Amino acid sequence: MADYRTHEYDVLVIGAGGAGLRAAIEASAQGVSVGIVCKSLLGKAHTVMAEGGIAAAMANVDERDGWRVHFSDTMRGGQYLNNSHMAQIHAKEAPERVRELEGWGALFDRTQEGRILQRNFGGHRYPRLAHVGDRTGLEMIRTLQDHGIHQGVQVHMECTVVRLLKEGDRVIGAFGYEREKGRFLLFKAKAVVLATGGIGRAYKITSNSWEYTGDGHTLAYDAGAELIDMEFVQFHPTGMVWPPSVRGILVTEGVRGEGGILYNSENKRFMFDDIPDLYKDQTADNEDEGWRYTQGDRDARRPPELLTRDHVARCIVREIKEGRGSEHGGVYLDIAWIKERLPNAEEHIKKKLPSMYHQFKELAGIEITKEPMEVGPTTHYVMGGIRVDAETQMSNVPGLFAAGECGAGLHGANRLGGNSLSDLLVFGKRAGEHAARFAKDAKASAVNEAEVENIAIECLAPLENSEEPNGEGPFQIQYELQDLMQDLVGIVRTKKEIEEALERIQELKKRSKTVSVPGNREYNGGWHTALDLHNLLTVSEAIARAALAREESRGAHFREDFPAKSDDEAKTNVVLNKESDGDMALVRQPVVELTSEMSEIIKEMK
Amino acid sequence: MPTVTFRVWRGDSEGGDYQDYPTEVSEGMVVLDAIHDIQAQQANDLAVRWNCKAGKCGSCSAEINGQPKLMCMTRISDLPIDEPITVEPMRAFPSLRDLVTDVSWNYEVKKKIKKFKPRDPDFEDGTWNIQQEDVDRVQEFRKCIECYLCQDVCHVLREHQKHDEFIGPRFLVYAASLEMHPLDVEDRLEDLKKANGIGYCNITKCCTKVCPEHITITDNAIIPLKERVVDRYYDPIKKLLRVITGG
Ligand SMILES: Cc1cc2nc3c(=O)[nH]c(=O)nc-3n(C[C@H](O)[C@H](O)[C@H](O)COP(=O)(O)OP(=O)(O)OC[C@H]3O[C@@H](n4cnc5c(N)ncnc54)[C@H](O)[C@@H]3O)c2cc1C
Ligand code: SF4
Ligand code: SF4
Ligand code: FES
Numbered sequence: 001m002a003d004y005r006t007h008e009y010d011v012l013v014i015g016a017g018g019a020g021l022r023a024a025i026e027a028s029a030q031g032v033s034v035g036i037v038c039k040s041l042l043g044k045a046h047t048v049m050a051e052g053g054i055a056a057a058m059a060n061v062d063e064r065d066g067w068r069v070h071f072s073d074t075m076r077g078g079q080y081l082n083n084s085h086m087a088q089i090h091a092k093e094a095p096e097r098v099r100e101l102e103g104w105g106a107l108f109d110r111t112q113e114g115r116i117l118q119r120n121f122g123g124h125r126y127p128r129l130a131h132v133g134d135r136t137g138l139e140m141i142r143t144l145q146d147h148g149i150h151q152g153v154q155v156h157m158e159c160t161v162v163r164l165l166k167e168g169d170r171v172i173g174a175f176g177y178e179r180e181k182g183r184f185l186l187f188k189a190k191a192v193v194l195a196t197g198g199i200g201r202a203y204k205i206t207s208n209s210w211e212y213t214g215d216g217h218t219l220a221y222d223a224g225a226e227l228i229d230m231e232f233v234q235f236h237p238t239g240m241v242w243p244p245s246v247r248g249i250l251v252t253e254g255v256r257g258e259g260g261i262l263y264n265s266e267n268k269r270f271m272f273d274d275i276p277d278l279y280k281d282q283t284a285d286n287e288d289e290g291w292r293y294t295q296g297d298r299d300a301r302r303p304p305e306l307l308t309r310d311h312v313a314r315c316i317v318r319e320i321k322e323g324r325g326s327e328h329g330g331v332y333l334d335i336a337w338i339k340e341r342l343p344n345a346e347e348h349i350k351k352k353l354p355s356m357y358h359q360f361k362e363l364a365g366i367e368i369t370k371e372p373m374e375v376g377p378t379t380h381y382v383m384g385g386i387r388v389d390a391e392t393q394m395s396n397v398p399g400l401f402a403a404g405e406c407g408a409g410l411h412g413a414n415r416l417g418g419n420s421l422s423d424l425l426v427f428g429k430r431a432g433e434h435a436a437r438f439a440k441d442a443k444a445s446a447v448n449e450a451e452v453e454n455i456a457i458e459c460l461a462p463l464e465n466s467e468e469p470n471g472e473g474p475f476q477i478q479y480e481l482q483d484l485m486q487d488l489v490g491i492v493r494t495k496k497e498i499e500e501a502l503e504r505i506q507e508l509k510k511r512s513k514t515v516s517v518p519g520n521r522e523y524n525g526g527w528h529t530a531l532d533l534h535n536l537l538t539v540s541e542a543i544a545r546a547a548l549a550r551e552e553s554r555g556a557h558f559r560e561d562f563p564a565k566s567d568d569e570a571k572t573n574v575v576l577n578k579e580s581d582g583d584m585a586l587v588r589q590p591v592v593e594l595t596s597e598m599s600e601i602i603k604e605m606k
Numbered sequence: 607m608p609t610v611t612f613r614v615w616r617g618d619s620e621g622g623d624y625q626d627y628p629t630e631v632s633e634g635m636v637v638l639d640a641i642h643d644i645q646a647q648q649a650n651d652l653a654v655r656w657n658c659k660a661g662k663c664g665s666c667s668a669e670i671n672g673q674p675k676l677m678c679m680t681r682i683s684d685l686p687i688d689e690p691i692t693v694e695p696m697r698a699f700p701s702l703r704d705l706v707t708d709v710s711w712n713y714e715v716k717k718k719i720k721k722f723k724p725r726d727p728d729f730e731d732g733t734w735n736i737q738q739e740d741v742d743r744v745q746e747f748r749k750c751i752e753c754y755l756c757q758d759v760c761h762v763l764r765e766h767q768k769h770d771e772f773i774g775p776r777f778l779v780y781a782a783s784l785e786m787h788p789l790d791v792e793d794r795l796e797d798l799k800k801a802n803g804i805g806y807c808n809i810t811k812c813c814t815k816v817c818p819e820h821i822t823i824t825d826n827a828i829i830p831l832k833e834r835v836v837d838r839y840y841d842p843i844k845k846l847l848r849v850i851t852g853g
Contacts, residue, residue: 040655042713043752044663099733105722105787107741107748114728114735132741132748138662139748149713150721157713180702209657243634249660359660362679364634475646519651522618523703526650 002456004175004184009035009154010439011432012174012189014161014216017045018137018421019404020195021144022097022428023435024153027193030436035154035187037176039211042157043145046197046209046405047424050137051252051355053119053129054425055418056094060115062298065126067091071598072605074419076278077123077308078383078412079555079565081229081573083592085390086410090419090426097425098130106143108132120257120294122306123416125282125605127296134254134355140421159185161215162531163455164192164223164400165447171223171399172445175455179528182521184456188447190439193393193431194220194386194402195424199233199539201478201532203379204486207239207250213532214539216406220386221538225395227576228408228589230384230539231546231557234415235491237312239378241330246363248378251333251356253417255373256305258352259294260335261287262316262375264324270331271304274315279307291341310414310556313377317491320376330376336369345369377491381420382539383411383556384546387575390592393431399438403431409592413555462517462530471516474530477508481536489544494561498548505541512537545586546574607632610687612640614652615694618703625649626690631682637693638666638677641705653704661818664753668705669694674755674816698757698764709754715773718801722784723792740788747783747827749819750776756813756823762806772803775813775823782827785834799835804828 010032013024020036028034038045057070070091075082098116102108108130109117118127132139149155161176165186173188196216200208221227238251256262263269275283283304284290290303305312316331326332335353339345346369350357353368360366360373385408386395393401404424411419465471488501512533517526552566553559572588579585594602607630616625627644638656645652657663659678666677671685671692685691699707728735756775762768773781781798784790798804811824821827 040657040663040665041709044657044665046657048751049658049660049662099731102733103724103727105724105784105790107736107744107787110736110738110741114737115733117738132745135662135749138751142748146716146721149717155713157710180708209659209663211657244632245635245639246659355662362661362681363636473646473650475650479646517650523653523706524651525645525653529650 002184002453004186004452004456006186006188007035007156008188009033010189011191011193011435012037012187013193013195013432014174014219015045015195015197015404015406016042016155017047017195017197017404018140018144018424019428019431020193021141021148022425023193023195023403023432025144025148025151026429026432027436028151028153030433032436032439035156035189037156037159037161037187039160040158042155043141045141046211047137047141047421049250050140050421051134051250052121052254052257053131053136053418054094054098054140054421055121055124055128055416056098056130056422057091057128058095058098058116058118058130060111061118061296062126065128068601069125069605070094070128072602073124074410074416075412075602077414077416079414080412080570081554081591082412083390083409084594084598085592086427088598089390090410090423093426094422097422097429101140101143101425104143104147106139108139119254120302120306121417122253122256122312123308124418129418131254133351134252134353136421156185160528160531161219162459164219165451166223167445167448169398170445171397173447175452177459179523182524182527186447186452190442191399191401191435193435194400194406195404195428195431196406198382198405200379202481202485202536202540202543203490204482205239205248206379207236207248208379214535215532216402217385217542218535218538220395220397220400220402221542221576221578223397223400224578225397225400226387227542228384228387228573229412229546230542230576231550231574232383232413232555233379233543234309234381234383234556235313235377236380237309237316237377238333238375240364241374241376242328242364249359249363250378250380251373251375252353255333255335255353255356257294258335258349259291259338260305260333261303261337262305263332263334264319265326266324270319270324271307271312271315275304275307276311283307308414309417310558313491314558316377326374328374330374332372333375334372336371381405381415383413383415384408384543391430392434393427394434394438399442401431401435403427413557459531462515462527463521465514465516471514472511474515474517474526474533477512477515477533478529478536481505481508481540485540485543489540489547492558492560493547494559495548498544501544502541502548505537505544509537541584542576545576545584549574549586608687610640610682611690612644613690613692614641614644614704616652616704617701619701622701624692631687635682636678637670637680637682637691640682641677641693653702653706655706662751664751667696667753667755667758669696674758676753676755676818679818696754696758698759699754711769712752712754712757712776715777716780719773719777719781719784720792720794720797722787722790724789725791734789736788744783744786744788746821747779747786749821750779751819752776753818755816755818759812759816761810761812768803768806772806775807775828777802778804778807778831779821779823779827782831785831795835795838798831799839804832804835807832
């Protein structure tokens with residue numbers, strides 16, 4: 001018999017980033033017992049790395065802003081594949097969620113009037129991002145963490161969930177292990193909230209940490225939930241490119257928001273060359289106007305560097321491909337130039353972008369107040385994820401909720417910067433609230449011991465295999481997968497390449513069954529990597545299948561063999577689910593319909 | 607590419623030893639990269655914590671050539687590479703395995719510090735009027751990434767093991783961020799004096815020297831807090847007043 005410890009909660013939250021913490025706080029406020037599990041230590045989740053800010057139409061800086069503008073910006077950014085109801089709820093509720101954070105102790109930068117200051121970001125019509133320097137995520141996660149620990153939420157740090165448990169249709173718990181000793185844990189719960197973040201580790205170049213192996217996506221999928229929009233992976237245009245060991249680390253969009261410009265090896269500001277029609281009216285057509293916009297001139301239009309991420313990333317790829325890249329295969333991003341315009345530019349840069357200054361100085365030996373940076377695209381965020389109900393965040397599996405990056409619908413084909421942190425707050429809260437309600441009404445359930453036993457045996461296989469001479473190490477498979485996703489299902493895709501990727505993923509799946517790791521169960525990084533492979537391979541397959549199905553280019557998904565948008569494809573979302581024989585099934589479902597009010601708003605804001 | 611020897615501590619709570627791993631290094635590499643290479647190629651089961659690889663999460667704390675540092679922010683080119691580079695866990699915390707230590711004590715300490723308590727809102731919409739300079743004043747303390755390197759070097763914890771009586775520099779910074787928060791109205795001075803043991807700090811400034819966020823822990827957080835405690839408890843006039851008024 002497998003040996004495991006059992007914990008029982010009304011609501012189990014898996015993931016302690018912004019979404020998970022917000023959900024746990026809310027569930028606990030509803031008076032139910034709450035446990036929260038995370039793979040790292042508390043406070044180290046991805047949310048801590050967020051730099052730029054939280055998008056919320058508070059209209060503190062520009063009174064023309066409001067939820068309707070935010071809603072239409074989000075829909076335009078998502079190229080109208082978004083779940084419009086989520087986009088509406090998000091735009092309406094984000095300001096309240098941000099103010100609430102302030103009430104819990106978060107401190108944001110201020111306007112002259114003493115209100116929360118808001119900054120410009122790509123795709124947002126007005127200055128909208130509440131921020132504190134460029135470490136907004138730290139402020140947010142610390143505030144939630146410090147608030148949460150006084151709420152009676154039980155925290156299980158450095159524990160990984162490997163499977164959800166069901167009774168009939170309904171989710172009744174989760175099974176996992178703690179890293180320290182490798183002991184198994186069984187969580188019984190009346191409702192489960194997934195808040196596990198993204199999938200960036202499926203790619204070689206990424207801004208994401210080891211945690212981002214698509215666990216929540218896979219846990220849900222294996223439990224029968226639907227995944228939607230998986231073809232949409234956001235490649236952030238500006239990751240570091242040099243030195244090699246820091247390749248992929250994020251350079252916040254805030255640099256461009258503060259006036260940073262992109263140019264190529266010919267000293268040309270190439271972003272002016274290609275402005276999409278959808279954004280022509282909103283984009284500056286000369287350098288001076290662009291600069292004035294970043295400095296808050298309300299009559300100026302945004303510089304083309306602040307177009308949506310998918311577009312900027314592709315322009316950068318084009319420059320590099322056509323031989324106009326920088327020394328180390330990126331392009332130049334320059335904020336130092338603003339000294340031509342501002343008297344105390346050095347101080348200003350250090351104040352507005354302190355962690356960027358620090359990051360380049362320490363990791364690349366570059367003074368961004370004096371020299372340009374070299375940047376290139378990096379895998380950053382997944383728009384696709386678990387399909388949920390807009391109001392409750394429940395998936396199609398009763399008792400299973402999802403919020404944050406692992407959930408989907410809000411962002412459609414492309415996420416706007418800053419819309420993630422607000423997403424975590426708005427839908428984290430909703431998920432917690434509705435999970436608590438669900439738990440209150442839920443009947444008792446019984447765990448299937450035999451099933452648990454099997455999961456435990458599967459988990460231990462990589463360690464048992466260590467005697468086997470043919471067993472490969474898990475890192476080899478992980479690296480091969482990352483290379484192939486980067487090369488074949490990256491920023492620019494074709495049918496041929498995606499098909500090749502799918503074939504190779506199947507082969508890696510087979511090989512992953514016999515990986516072996518030395519050592520024992522205690523804090524064994526190799527073993528953890530081996531267990532993550534199933535998740536990485538599942539989300540990679542999902543991305544590839546969805547990418548193959550969408551025969552058009554839209555948002556973050558660019559098909560070289562179908563470079564234009566298609567009116568037909570515009571009408572559907574790609575949905576994936578697991579069939580009873582274990583295969584991945586793909587269906588198309590019509591996009592959530594707009595209400596007449598929404599259509600009006602979109603038309604009005606064109 | 608030169609080959610450098612990394613002398614990594616391997617072991618657990620029972621004990622352990624250093625092991626040498628010759629590793630190829632390339633331009634710009636940081637110590638964490640080398641540790642990852644070792645993990646992928648020579649020691650799959652090597653235990654190490656990390657997340658952001660950019661000095662933002664405070665996970666990868668270790669002692670490198672005896673210096674408490676973040677592995678992800680320590681460039682190999684800044685170390686002498688003709689001799690072995692030692693990498694070992696933070697020594698002030700119980701060892702779990704290899705480079706990973708048991709830092710759970712820190713989480714327990716934090717819970718005991720009285721939580722943030724705001725004054726009543728200034729505006730009708732339930733928000734506050736806060737000026738940028740008020741934000742700037744505590745900004746420094748809020749940059750803390752909870753790497754616990756300062757806790758690792760503080761002799762009160764490391765040598766004297768006063769974990770039950772002293773909260774350590776990290777949590778003095780935390781208390782300062784609350785005490786100097788423009789909205790906070792809670793009173794933590796008595797706790798600072800008694801339960802938190804602020805008196806144990808004898809201002810050696812070792813904590814300030816190792817803070818990767820360059821927080822001036824001693825001068826800006828601890829000393830002002832000490833002054834507040836002194837003002838309240840040791841100022842004879844105030845003390846007398848308290849006796850009279852019962853405050
Ligand atoms: C460098 C960087 C900068 C960013 N900047 C911004 C920004 O300025 N604005 C913005 O809006 N967005 C930004 N983003 C995106 C945003 O930070 C993330 O999308 C968001 O933080 C995700 O939050 P989350 O709560 O969904 O997940 P996370 O914060 O990543 O938390 C996931 C949690 O799930 C846990 N977990 C995962 N798998 C398991 C498992 N199997 N078992 C148990 N626990 C598990 C993890 O341990 C972790 O606690 C940025 C992202 C990065 C990487
Ligand atoms: S200054 Fe005080 S807190 Fe800092 S290391 Fe010295 S004794 Fe410890
Ligand atoms: S104060 Fe500095 S050294 Fe101490 S935990 Fe915070 S960041 Fe680390
Ligand atoms: S990995 Fe985050 S600080 Fe080093």
